[in-house]
Amino acid sequence: MRHFPKWMIVIVLGFIVIGTVIFTTMQSYRYNDMTKQMKEAAQVAINKNVDKSIRVDETKLSFVETEFEKDFKSLFNKNQNFKVKSYSFDYLKSSDGFYKAIKIKVIDDQDSPYQITFVSDFLNAN
Template sequence: MRHFPKWMIIIVVAFAMIATVFTYMNQSFRYNDITKVMNEAASIAVSTNVDESIRVNEEKMILSVDEFEEDFKVQFMKVNTKLKVKKYGFDYLISEDGFYKAVKIKVTDDEDTTYEINYATDFVNSSTL
């Protein structure tokens, strides 16, 4: 009976550690899952909104920015229905010629957690980064 307080402290500390690890793993899975969905939505939105009429050089592209942003939001919410989005942010990396190189997309949810991806496309090799 005299070791009872010691064992109770050990059990409480063990439960606290298990709860901490579980919470960390859950948040890590959520972040990775949401960024994967963002990459897929960006890939779909880019492929549907490339302005093909202006593409003379395969290494350069022009996007319909407003349509890209709208398609991204639709594709993102189609897959991710549980996330309540507070705001979207789009920053474009544009070359000196006026062509698009990459897109930085930020999504902020109702818990003020920001999910961010950088999407760059290599049209010459037909693969995405």
């Protein structure tokens, strides 16, 4: 009977540790799932919005930023069970004005930021 308080403390601490591990695992899974969906939506949107009329030089790529953003938002919001508060797009261009990378940041309804830097093989985009 004298060890009962010690065992109760150990059991309570065990539940706290298990709860913390489960919460951390679920948040990690959500982050990985969201960033994967962001990458897939960006890939589809970039392939959809390549401006083929500008591509005289096959080693350079140009696309319409506003259409890319609109398509990304519509593709990313399909089948989602959360609300997105804000989107942020930052384009890295080379010195001659062609795109190298796109940094996309999404903030969800829980104020959690999700960020990817989308560097695709723009040279071989169709």
